[in-house]
Amino acid sequence: MAKITLSKLRHSYMPNPSSDADYALKEIDLDWTDGGAYALLGPSGCGKSTLLNIISGLLVPSEGRILFDDKDVTDLPPDQRNIAQVFQFPVIYDTMTVRDNLAFPLRNRNVPEDKVAARVAEIAEMLEVTDMLDTRASHLSPDNKQKISMGRGLVRDDVNVVMFDEPLTVIDPHLKWKLRSKLKELHQRVKATMIYVTHDQTEALTFADQVVVMQAGEIVQIGTPVELFERPQHTFVGHFIGSPGMNILPAVEDGGRVLFEGSTVTLEGPATGAGGKTEVGIRPEFVGISDTGIPARVTKVSDIGRHAVVETMVGDTAVKAVTDHANLTQGEEIHLSFRPDQTRLYRDGWIATEAAT
Numbered sequence: 001m002a003k004i005t006l007s008k009l010r011h012s013y014m015p016n017p018s019s020d021a022d023y024a025l026k027e028i029d030l031d032w033t034d035g036g037a038y039a040l041l042g043p044s045g046c047g048k049s050t051l052l053n054i055i056s057g058l059l060v061p062s063e064g065r066i067l068f069d070d071k072d073v074t075d076l077p078p079d080q081r082n083i084a085q086v087f088q089f090p091v092i093y094d095t096m097t098v099r100d101n102l103a104f105p106l107r108n109r110n111v112p113e114d115k116v117a118a119r120v121a122e123i124a125e126m127l128e129v130t131d132m133l134d135t136r137a138s139h140l141s142p143d144n145k146q147k148i149s150m151g152r153g154l155v156r157d158d159v160n161v162v163m164f165d166e167p168l169t170v171i172d173p174h175l176k177w178k179l180r181s182k183l184k185e186l187h188q189r190v191k192a193t194m195i196y197v198t199h200d201q202t203e204a205l206t207f208a209d210q211v212v213v214m215q216a217g218e219i220v221q222i223g224t225p226v227e228l229f230e231r232p233q234h235t236f237v238g239h240f241i242g243s244p245g246m247n248i249l250p251a252v253e254d255g256g257r258v259l260f261e262g263s264t265v266t267l268e269g270p271a272t273g274a275g276g277k278t279e280v281g282i283r284p285e286f287v288g289i290s291d292t293g294i295p296a297r298v299t300k301v302s303d304i305g306r307h308a309v310v311e312t313m314v315g316d317t318a319v320k321a322v323t324d325h326a327n328l329t330q331g332e333e334i335h336l337s338f339r340p341d342q343t344r345l346y347r348d349g350w351i352a353t354e355a356a357t
């Protein structure tokens, strides 16, 4: 397995790119350590496939280098990069048995048959498909076909990286959670460097130790699931991660104070920088219902099990709170309080408060 370095990487599909907007990938500098579990998370069109294709060698970047264990592989074709890939749809041979499908990547590399048998048995046991080993692949359900596809991606222990491109697309919703946690467990056992590409926050946060969040060709934050939740570096991360996402509220700076809809808001720490489009970010989990504070009107209450999502309007701005107060009614006049250590200022999208100490 390998450490992967992306150095000053940029890519444009245009022959003569002139501005930042012409680049599908803006400048990316990134180190992925050997054996880590990473997710590449972002909405459709943010550049995930472009980056994946650059790593696998299907695409040569317009600028920058890509290194595996400090060796420059930018100009190497895919077959010389020693990568395993699992795609959205199963890639298996229908006429072969499950056993032969799993053995294929090893036999292709002339691995001795006793080693092939041992490794196939090991992977089959991890994936819980041992009882299917002699079944012809054409007889498998789509879920099991994708499991075997994953097995083929994991069977070689000499690859630099295993890349998963939206691998749960074809999986039935009720089986998704099972395969999600299975993949996490597999990473812990196989200890390969793995990159998991998805637009689904649950898949990314379950699988990865480090999540790379992308928006419009740019990395907006790299962090652990907890870091992304607790202190989004960009409003996009706040909004994209969490359910419901972070409240991003228009704010006005007045001397040393920050006002939201006329009410003073206490931030986690001193504001940094100056000017720009200012917004306050607070997660619904840290918005409280109180007797005093920011006046609000309840517009909707949705029960989500142990908690309720209370939707309110503060002036012209919608604010959500996740609370235990499920007994509120539509139209009720209430007050909101923002937990100061969880209230952040953003300038032009980027965090602009010093963290609470």
Ligand SMILES: Nc1ncnc2c1ncn2[C@@H]1O[C@H](COP(=O)(O)OP(=O)(O)OP(=O)(O)O)[C@@H](O)[C@H]1O
Binding pocket: 013, 024, 042, 043, 044, 045, 046, 047, 048, 049, 050, 051, 199
């Ligand atoms: N072959 C291509 N030629 C020109 N533009 C492209 C090409 N492939 C992708 N793009 C553009 O580059 C940008 C990034 O696309 P990319 O497919 O990498 O995003 P993505 O995050 O993988 O999206 P999806 O999940 O929909 O595949 C988009 O604006 C897309 O339209």
